[in-house]
Amino acid sequence: KQEVTQIPAALSVPEGENLVLNCSFTDSAIYNLQWFRQDPGKGLTSLLLIQSSQREQTSGRLNASLDKSSGRSTLYIAASQPGDSATYLCAAPGGTSYGKLTFGQGTILTVHP
Amino acid sequence: EAGVTQSPTHLIKTRGQQATLRCSPISGHTSVYWYQQALGLGLQFLLWYDEGEERNRGNFPPRFSGRQFPNYSSELNVNALELEDSALYLCASSLWLAGGLPPEQFFGPGTRLTVL
Numbered sequence: 101k102q103e104v105t106q107i108p109a110a111l112s113v114p115e116g117e118n119l120v121l122n123c124s125f126t127d128s129a130i131y132n133l134q135w136f137r138q139d140p141g142k143g144l145t146s147l148l149l150i151q152s153s154q155r156e157q158t159s160g161r162l163n164a165s166l167d168k169s170s171g172r173s174t175l176y177i178a179a180s181q182p183g184d185s186a187t188y189l190c191a192a193p194g195g196t197s198y199g200k201l202t203f204g205q206g207t208i209l210t211v212h213p
Numbered sequence: 214e215a216g217v218t219q220s221p222t223h224l225i226k227t228r229g230q231q232a233t234l235r236c237s238p239i240s241g242h243t244s245v246y247w248y249q250q251a252l253g254l255g256l257q258f259l260l261w262y263d264e265g266e267e268r269n270r271g272n273f274p275p276r277f278s279g280r281q282f283p284n285y286s287s288e289l290n291v292n293a294l295e296l297e298d299s300a301l302y303l304c305a306s307s308l309w310l311a312g313g314l315p316p317e318q319f320f321g322p323g324t325r326l327t328v329l
Binding site for chain 2: 131132134136141142143144145146149151189191193194199200201202203204205206
C-alpha cells in the first residue's frame with residue numbers, strides 16, 4: 101500500500117526566496133509522481149509529472165526531482181512570488197491499484213511581499 | 214482545448230437525499246477518476262472508470278456509485294446523504310497509452326457538496 105507524506109505542512113517565506121517542498125513515499129516501485137497546486141476551494145492544477153525513469157523535471161521556475169531508492173521527491177521553486185501562494189500536493193499511483201493516486205496532505209505555501 | 218469540466222459548481226442537499234455530480238473529461242481521454250476532499254481528511258480516491266467499465270474503487274460505502282457514458286463523461290451518485298459527505302468532489306481524466314504506465318491525471322474545478 102502506497103503512503104505519501106509531505107513536509108513541512110506549512111511554509112511562509114518572503115518574496116524572492118528559493119524554497120524546497122518535500123514529499124516521501126513508502127512504495128519505491130512507483131511508476132511516476134505528480135506535483136499539483138491547489139488554490140483555496142479550487143481544483144488541482146498539474147505542475148509536473150516525473151516518470152520513474154527520470155530524475156528531474158523542470159517547468160519554468162519549478163524543478164522536481166525523484167529519488168526512488170530513498171522514497172523521496174522534492175519540488176524546488178525559484179525566486180518565489182506572492183502568486184505562488186497555494187497548497188502544493190504530491191501524489192503517486194498506488195501499488196497494484198495504479199489507476200488510483202495516493203496524495204500527501206499538502207504543504208500550504210504563503211509568499212509575502 | 215477545454216479542460217475537465219464539472220457540474221454543478223455547488224450543490225446543497227439535506228440528509229437522506231441523493232446527489233448527482235457530473236464530469237466531462239478532456240477530449241480524447243477515456244478514463245475518469247473521482248476523488249473526495251473533505252475538510253481535514255485530504256484527497257481520497259473514490260472511483261475509476263475506463264472505457265465504460267469500473268476499474269477500481271476506493272474504501273467508500275456502496276451508496277457512492279457512478280457510471281461512465283459512451284461519450285466518456287461520468288456521473289457520481291451519492292445516495293442517502295450523510296452530513297460527513299459534505300466535501301469538494303474532484304473529477305480527473307487521463308488517457309492510458311500502450312504499455313500501460315499510469316498517465317498524468319488532469320483535474321476539474323470540483324463540485325462543492327454541502328449536506329445540511
